[in-house]
Amino acid sequence: PDSQPASEPAMVYFEQLKESQDAWEVCAEALAKGIYSDDHVKFFCFQVLEHQIKYRHGGLSPAQQQLIRETLMKWLQLQLMNSQPEKPFIRNKAAQVFALTFVMEYLTHWPKFFYDLLSLVGLNPHGVDVYLRTLMAIDAEVVDRDILHSPEEVRRNTLIKDSMREQVIPSLVESWYQILGTYQQSHPEITCQCLEVVGAYVSWIDLNLIANDRFVNLLLSQMSVEDLREEACECLFEIVNKGMDPTDKTKLVESLCQVLQSAGFFNVEEDVDFLAKFSRLVNGMGQSLVLSWTKLAKGGEVKDAAESLSAIEAKVPLLLQLLVHDDDDISANIVGFCYDYLNVLKQVRYDYLDVLKQAIMLAVMKKLTYDEEYNFDNEGEDEAMFVEYRKQLKMLLDRLAQVSPELLLEAVGRVFNNTVQRWQTASFMEVEVAIRLLYMLGEALPASHGAHFSGDTAKTSALQDMMRTLVSSGLSGYQHTSVSLEFFETVVRYDKFFLVEPQHIPNVLMAFLDHRGLRHSSPKVRSRVAYLFSRFVKTLHKHMNSFIEDILSRIQDLLELAPPENGFPALLTSDDQLFIFETAGVLIVHGESPAERKQALMRSLLTPLIDAFRLLLAKLASEREEERQAALADCLSHAVGFASRTSKAFSNKQTVKQCGCSEVYRDCLQTFLPALSCPVQRGSLRSAVRSFLHRMIICLEEEVLPFVPAASEHMLKDCEAKDLQEFIPLISQITAKFKDQVSPFLQQVFMPLVLAIFEVLCRPAEDNDQAAALEKQMLRRSYFTFIQTITSSGMNQVLANQGVENIERVLFTIIQGAVDFPDPIAQKTCFIVLSKLVELWGGKDGMAGFPDFIYKHIVPACFLAPLKPSFDLTDAQTVLTLSECALTLKMIHLRRGPEFIQYLQQEYLPSLQVSPEITQEVCQVLQQPDAKVLKNYMKAFFQRAKL
Template identity: 45%
Template sequence: MEQTLKPLLRFPIPDKPEMTSAALQGLASLAMAPTAESQNMAAQFVERLKQSTDGWKICAEGFTSGVYHQNDHVKFFCLQVCEHYTKSGYRHASVEDTSAMKSFILTCIGMESNEASRSKSFIRNKLAQVASLVYVSDFPQRWPQFFHDLMACLTSGPLAVDMYLRILLSVQQEVVDRDISQSPEEAQRNTLLKDAMREMCVSELADSWHQIMTSYETSHPDIVNMCLEVVGGYVSWMDISFFANDRMVTLLLRFLVKEDLREAACDTVHDIVSKGMEPVAKTSLVETFMRLLDSAGIFNCNDDDVDFLCKLSKLVNGMGIGLILCRQRLASKGSAKNIGTTMAALEGKVPYMLRFLGNEDDDVSSAVVEFASEYIAMMKTLPSMSEVQKKHIEGLLFTIIKKLKYDESYNFEREGEEEAEFQEYRKRARVIFNNMASLDCQMMLARVHELVSHTLPQWKNADFRDVEVAIALIYNLGEAIPASQGQHFSGNPEKASALQDMMRLLITSQVSRQGHIAVMLQFFETVIRYDKFFVCEPQHIPEVLTAFLDDRGLRNNSVKVRSRVAYLFLRFVKSTKGHLTPYLEEVLKQMQELLIINSPLNGFGHTLSDSDQLFLYETASTLIVSSSLEPERKQVLMKDLLTPIASKFTIILSRLNAEQDEKTQQAYANCLNNSMSLASRASKGFSGQQTMRACGCVSVFTELLSIFLSALEVTTSQRALLQQGVRQYLHRMVVCLEEEILPFLPQAMERLLKQPDAKELYDFLPLINQIVMKFKDGITPFLSQVFMPLVMTVHQVLSVPADVNDRVSAEDKKMLQRGYFLFLSTIVCNCPDVLKDQEMQNLNQVLMSLIHGAVEIPDPNSQKSCFATLKKLIQSWGGKDALPGFPEFIYKEIIPACFEAPMKPTFDLSDGQTTLALGEVASCMVEIFQQRGHEFVGFMRTDFFPSRGMSEENAVILIDTMQSSPLKTFRKWLKTFFMEAKS
């Protein structure tokens, strides 16, 4: 079938109405075809219809002919074409075409009023959209009777009413909806449209809505619900008298007690009371509706109807927010009398807010959170709070505490979407809690203290959710009441704060033995938050250490708890390390089995993951290093910690070398890499004060380094992973060791640079840079020897041909180029004698690679690095004590590069990174002038500029600007210079 339809796309769109059927028949067949190609052909055909002068007429006739009544695809396509026309050329349509469009819209409404020819909902919505676009163009000049003509169709029955309401909703979205951004022209157009409607038809519209709702209240609740949506949409710009009147309010109150209408009715009331009005009138409106709703018992609904409760909560939220805004506006005007009335109205809504906020369903509660937040914000602006307001704040505190409790259905081990939603809600509730503290800090402390003092001692008989909330409140106080507002902890018991009492109770009550995952996690998080408590009361440290180490913490049955506690234990040790020496060896003994490395040799039988163990090794190291033990004892303990790594490493490495199975090789390599990571992490226990040398631990780590370097001899596919581990360990040793690491560098470099690929070499260069920046001149002799072999290796790897389609290899080479130029920059800035020590031929090769990178490589980061390095060389070697031959290099290579690079097509001066590269070009030129002075100026004017065809005038301007302007100004000028030169 597709082969017979393809020629259709090659024929011109017919211009005559009688050919409509022929034109759309193929579209109907294409639309029904299941293949992507057929769908694409149909879309192309529709696009051609859109571009045709009379395409919309063909589609209009096709839609109203009834031929395609059963083909939703064709009908929708036809309306798409008509929609395109109303958005593009219809505004300038002829009288004949506007008449045709009007006829089309009314004919469609007539068809859609008939049960036999009505379309599906999505097509009726599209038709409504087309009608609203026609309204925007035609009302009021070309079609002043637009709304009256629509209302004339209402007698045709419920389908006609449904279509009428859909069009009104679409008009509202097109003209009124504030959530849709509008251009200034559209906003002006919409204002004129609303003004015209106010003059011509709003009264009739309001009457039609009342008639529709009373006529279809019983028979068609769906129509009434849609009509209520229309009312809510139009209330924002129509006069309030059309809505706040006896007949409308009577209807709304009646609907609010009907299950199939009350949600929509509640939304409409919300829209009415949210209407922008003067504060006094708005207050009166809200109070009137509140009184009527209360009298009708609307707020005494069944708590099982969550959907309706959400609507009521939203309504109370709208009332509260509206009254707060009224109060703000009145305060700005200084209207004290009216402020009192509005404040009384507002305080009257707070009990409703508290009721909905405390609802068990979080959706109901969430709907009124904004009111609660804004109420607190308003309270902060008042000079003082009344007794009623204090009670409201206290009630709000109790409500928030209640809502912080976990639901019974919460799945702690497998948290899904519902759990994520609760956590998000809990965050919002905590924000309210924190904000309340700034209103009445003492009240909050007292109430939380009461709750904690009641709950924690009774934890064995309490619901775990109540226990968790009690601990969570202690934790939250740290954010709600920062220490800057008052000292939380004191070494003097007489000055101990309520928070210090609560922390003491948290530890001594033994609540950490409650056992539930949520309680355990909250306990450990709270302990870490208040580390200063243990400085004041260090006698509680042993109990907490025990909790971390036993089945409450690191040996908990829950993976989630074990993993989190591994991290928190490290933080606890770091914050209390000055008090831990008495417990050091016992803690290390308790940790011993947890430090056993996961490996194929023990079947990976371990309760902690590899990443969790990283924290434990750093913890153990921190305990040893920060203790007050003698260096000799620290060395013994550190050796006890790390010797098992060395022993197992040697065994597994030999197994790897003998293994043939690739999966087993991978398991061994992962274990070796993890072993090196653990040793690297242990080195983080040292600091600037407690160095590796001062603690007597140098030999422990250098012995490990010697063992780890043997992994670089592996020739299997796991080589890259092992190299990564060795590099990581070397990085740490450069930080922690002094010259003790230097003897290992030749061996490390030799093995790491053995047949490297681009990525391995790129990953290696930062290690060399780190060594250079630490040891500087002290490593110059060694670097002078290895420098050219390393440079040659880089060039060799970059010159290896690569598949043009291999994007990964191309990116690796690009990054290696950047790394190479950064390496040269590091050498020049820290060990410039390394370059001086090279043979002239080799030095020239390196310098030319910088010129090549500056000019030929279309990478602004590399170019910026190259020019920055050249500038540093000019500064060091280009002055009075110039390196022999270097001034000639400046004139022959560097100066031309400063002009050739910016003139390259790939040098995009509109790009930010490229502009930074150009800034380095400018710095280079200025540095040459500062070092070579008038010699440079003479060369530029008599030699360089004439050879480049630059006029004497431009040359003078460039040199004068460079000589007289600050560098920042010259950079901007140079950018303009090259932009004009390239234009």
């Protein structure tokens, strides 16, 4: 293939070449002689070579390794003679191959790597380009800290760097100096590459080679060349960032600054791309100086520390200029220095610094302001970046609050009051930022959340004044989504203010309820306000008693279930409606009206849901079209969710019973439960009704019990693994909560549930169906946990009354779970159950026939499970299983005494070919009182047995 792109068959051929033992030599020859002109082919030859060096280098003969070295140098020689350089992607790949070869051979066969390269390349631009790319590729292989290396590679890389420092770094630095001086006019792109190399290498080479007059002056001269200055800036940044002695660092930074200042760089009037780099450089210089000052001050070196401090202060005007720059990238790049500087101010208290702090405060306040262009309806990448930038500014504001809270409060108060006085004519950006600053004070000023308005301090009164102004100024009517949101966020952040001045509650309530809040034209505002309103009411419901019915009637239409066919877009989504239902519940339950009034209000809140549910369920049963079925099921699930959410208002003090609301929730249960056996859309309906049942077990207490049998019957019809797995926690919750009260019901439902589980577990599944296998594993775990709940709740009679055959079936499943399935979590549960059953039934007065079961099945399980190859004693979960297994043996000894020891000695352990000495040891350890000794011994016993 000469100049055609590589065709499909050619690529397949090359893939084979890559894998074949010696075909790489064909590629090497092609590169050394420049046989192909097709870029893809050349690239591929390098890939084949790379593959060889990376994965097979160790297996090459010295002659073959020599061939690779020669190939690379011959290829490079060809580059020097070509009038046109190779495409960048080929040069990059070549550089990677050079770097890989270097890493493999520099310490052994090719110590003169750099000298060979430099003497060949000289000052030929094509050659210099490859040399610089190779240096960057070596940096990536040997130095880059973001790449994970094995311990072996780390050792090798350290050796390479040590060796380079000793032998070649001065020569490399000299070559960079020559390149930077030679090409800055003719080949700016090569000069930029070289600056990048210097920046990369400066972190680990001797800084004196770079940070000296001739080199730094060269770099500074390039700061004035348009094509070079961004890279020169980056390079200086890397130099400044290098760790060094604090006094030397201060001197270095100061000498740089003097030159930059005299060259006019501190008059910030450059293009934004350069200024973004420049502000990063200033940030690096500033942070370096702060670090030097901190070290010197800590070490008690007063004179040097003072010099560092005055160096820092000399940068502050520049810091402020960059911080307030219109371009956010430039400003964001200097935030780190600003943050660190505020920390210095916290420790060095001069009076005149108040001026500085205020300047920083004003800068932060200015930069917090939104742009005209910010798109609130469709936030994209620019908006996301501004939000991130605002977070950085918030850090500065928090730091300012630590440095001087009084000043911050005063500055925010000034901006806030000034803006609010003229809010009708102010731009949305000004108004939003004024409220935002008040909001941010809440986090910035150290106070426990409610403490902003308690105690008689200047802070309290200042915040209280601002809040009073905010809620009485009419600002809530400002027509912009950002201002509306900020208003409600702030009202809720400072909801404790209204406990001090409750007279403002009615006004704010109206704002929540009308076109300013829940009925705002923006769905984003409505959605957020629904949540904020629920928070507001939760804190302040005691002060809303006289408005409860008025509020409920005003939110009536927001509580309607939106049936799928009405076609009107609802004001709120169903997720937002959840908050409104919860709010309605809180208002009713915590109001001061008598129980019968609460009952009537709750009934009028829930009856529409009950009625709609009945209608929709009947519709769903007759609906044939799948999309409509899904929409109806969704709507039914929302109805159940809403009813569930109203019950969140109840507490130990205000129970459902005390509020007279039991009956209406019982009606809900009666209405919702039939949905459990609805033949279509089962998943979503079952899960909604099940969640409701969980809530009712907590809220209705024993009044829920009459509904449980019917619910269980519905849920056990045509079950899938997932249904059962979600049903078991419900039964477990009932068992643990009501214990003996549910014993008759449990005895009744126990076998149907167990049989349903067995039936699902026995269904054949595809061999490779991982999801089904996982579902079965989870169901098996849930089943064992269920048995554990029953035995540990002291309800063993539930099991005992199932009849001999059924008891046996269940017991065998537990033995099987302990031994046969390699699932340590399930196995552990099974041993806990076995141990409990031995405790309950294994004594002299236990269950007939059970001691026989212990010897025939439980004892073998305790030895066979840990002997299985899948029982991994290095796994923490499995070790926990082994502990439970050992405790089971201990429990058997407790219940059966010497008879058990005799059985182990004379029958069981000999049948496992355990030697008499070890058998004796096991029996002795079992008879010791300390369970820990037994656990440790059993672990050692099985480790030995498995060798």
